[in-house]
Amino acid sequence: MSKISIFWFRRDLRLHDNAGLYHALKKGMPVLPIFIFDKNILDKLEDKRDRRVEFIHQALTEIQVSLQELGSSLLVKYGTPEEVFPELLNQYEIESIFTNHDYELYANERDENVREFVTSENIEFNTYKDQVIFEKKEILSGTGTPYTVFTPYSRKWKEKLNEFYLKSYPTEKYFKYFFQTQPFEIPTLASMGFETIGTNFPLKVVRDSIVKNYAEKRDFPAIVGTSRLSVHLRFGTLSIRELARKAISLSETWLNELIWRDFYFNILYNFPHISQGQAFRKEYDKIVWRNNETEFKAWCEGKTGYPIVDAGMRELNATGFMHNRVRMIVASFLTKHLLIDWRWGEAYFAKKLLDFDFAANNGGWQWASGSGCDAAPYFRVFNPTLQTQKFDKNLEYIKKWVPELNSFEYPQPIVNHDVARKRVLPVYQEALKGL
Numbered sequence: 001m002s003k004i005s006i007f008w009f010r011r012d013l014r015l016h017d018n019a020g021l022y023h024a025l026k027k028g029m030p031v032l033p034i035f036i037f038d039k040n041i042l043d044k045l046e047d048k049r050d051r052r053v054e055f056i057h058q059a060l061t062e063i064q065v066s067l068q069e070l071g072s073s074l075l076v077k078y079g080t081p082e083e084v085f086p087e088l089l090n091q092y093e094i095e096s097i098f099t100n101h102d103y104e105l106y107a108n109e110r111d112e113n114v115r116e117f118v119t120s121e122n123i124e125f126n127t128y129k130d131q132v133i134f135e136k137k138e139i140l141s142g143t144g145t146p147y148t149v150f151t152p153y154s155r156k157w158k159e160k161l162n163e164f165y166l167k168s169y170p171t172e173k174y175f176k177y178f179f180q181t182q183p184f185e186i187p188t189l190a191s192m193g194f195e196t197i198g199t200n201f202p203l204k205v206v207r208d209s210i211v212k213n214y215a216e217k218r219d220f221p222a223i224v225g226t227s228r229l230s231v232h233l234r235f236g237t238l239s240i241r242e243l244a245r246k247a248i249s250l251s252e253t254w255l256n257e258l259i260w261r262d263f264y265f266n267i268l269y270n271f272p273h274i275s276q277g278q279a280f281r282k283e284y285d286k287i288v289w290r291n292n293e294t295e296f297k298a299w300c301e302g303k304t305g306y307p308i309v310d311a312g313m314r315e316l317n318a319t320g321f322m323h324n325r326v327r328m329i330v331a332s333f334l335t336k337h338l339l340i341d342w343r344w345g346e347a348y349f350a351k352k353l354l355d356f357d358f359a360a361n362n363g364g365w366q367w368a369s370g371s372g373c374d375a376a377p378y379f380r381v382f383n384p385t386l387q388t389q390k391f392d393k394n395l396e397y398i399k400k401w402v403p404e405l406n407s408f409e410y411p412q413p414i415v416n417h418d419v420a421r422k423r424v425l426p427v428y429q430e431a432l433k434g435l
């Protein structure tokens with residue numbers, strides 16, 4: 001049996017411009033591409049109609065078609081990495097494993113376990129930066145510490161940027177090194193206990209007109225003024241380098257959003273306590289939340305009597321997407337108006353968002369609750385009515401998701417805005433006393 005390399009796909013579901021895959025192919029040894037539907041992750045998903053699993057399945061099917069045209073095939077396993085790698089070692093003579101960095105807590109532990117196991121079998125485990133432009137400690141302040149405020153971080157990010165960081169990896173030059181084999185079958189969703197929902201996923205297309213007009217249109221949820229590429233960035237079906245080049249040529253404002261994404265990965269990597277359920281600013285963990293379960297349920301279901309909040313939550317429940325402006329409004333409403341722990345909202349978003357990403361989601365929630373790095377000041381309480389007047393003044397977005405708005409069926413507001421505002425400030429003041 002001749003020796004092979006393995007390329008392990010995770011959050012990088014594409015053949016083009018993929019750093020780890022490029023290095024694997026360039027080595028010049030046959031590369032067997034694999035993907036693991038990881039039971040450690042899938043078993044925790046309560047809803048078996050999960051759009052993310054469906055998205056991954058579709059992305060793998062696309063990769064499979066391209067690989068078969070090259071005489072190769074993607075080997076897709078259903079199990080845990082701890083089970084799958086020993087199996088692969090029995091079947092193939094593996095010299096090296098290649099994969100891309102993943103910065104989340106579980107992923108780090110998983111990769112360390114796999115690294116330990118395979119290196120004990122004299123197999124190399126090679127990992128690469130792929131999903132961000134700058135990672136880990138690449139962007140540090142003058143004193144060598146990680147940034148916790150976005151503006152100086154982004155300034156340094158832009159200063160450090162050059163052609164090298166934006167260049168695509170020309171994987172296609174080396175496609176001839178894919179392991180040649182009869183096609184393998186991808187396990188069906190049903191065989192893994194999941195259902196096909198038939199979701200219409202956002203197109204994998206960067207529309208220049210949207211990026212060009214992004215600064216003027218991005219805040220209005222009734223129009224498609226943002227790229228809707230978050231799911232593709234989440235699963236790596238598009239390359240961040242390609243998008244950053246597009247941003248640089250068309251829109252500084254959109255580029256800044258991509259930098260926010262890098263920024264939150266930087267926070268996740270450098271401040272691991274946020275992965276342990278703690279506030280970025282630990283003093284915010286002294287807040288005494290009301291945590292009323294009935295109110296939480298009303299928020300989840302989009303029945304708070306605040307139309308913009310309800311529209312957002314219903315959009316999320318129905319599609320797995322919510323516009324960024326509305327994410328900020330519903331998050332502020334949950335934490336400030338209802339005084340419900342931001343971690344409850346974070347967990348609900350984690351279940352529902354198609355683009356769920358720990359770093360961005362945690363960053364967004366801690367920003368809204370005031371406990372995060374570079375967060376909104378705690379005394380800023382979004383007024384849902386003013387937000388509606390500014391960003392959905394013709395109620396187009398609201399009426400789409402709350403058609404019963406002007407009928408008796410629509411609930412009365414769960415809480416009065418002024419009362420809520422007066423209630424939240426002393427609670428925060430008490431927690432932050434003496435700081």
Ligand SMILES: Cc1cc2nc3c(=O)[nH]c(=O)nc-3n(C[C@H](O)[C@H](O)[C@H](O)COP(=O)(O)OP(=O)(O)OC[C@H]3O[C@@H](n4cnc5c(N)ncnc54)[C@H](O)[C@@H]3O)c2cc1C
Pocket residue numbers: 218226227228229230231233234257258260261264322323324325327328331349353355356357358360361362363364365368
């Ligand atoms: C409470 C809250 C939770 C959030 N949870 C997530 C999440 O789980 N996953 C996620 O990708 N984004 C999250 N965001 C950020 C943002 O809302 C989404 O990235 C954006 O709405 C996706 O739409 P788009 O692709 O049209 O983005 P665009 O506006 O076109 O932006 C382009 C890309 O930049 C990135 N981006 C934009 N804004 C942010 C941001 N504030 N932080 C980090 N990256 C950003 C995304 O990858 C996005 O696709 C959250 C924001 C808030 C306020």
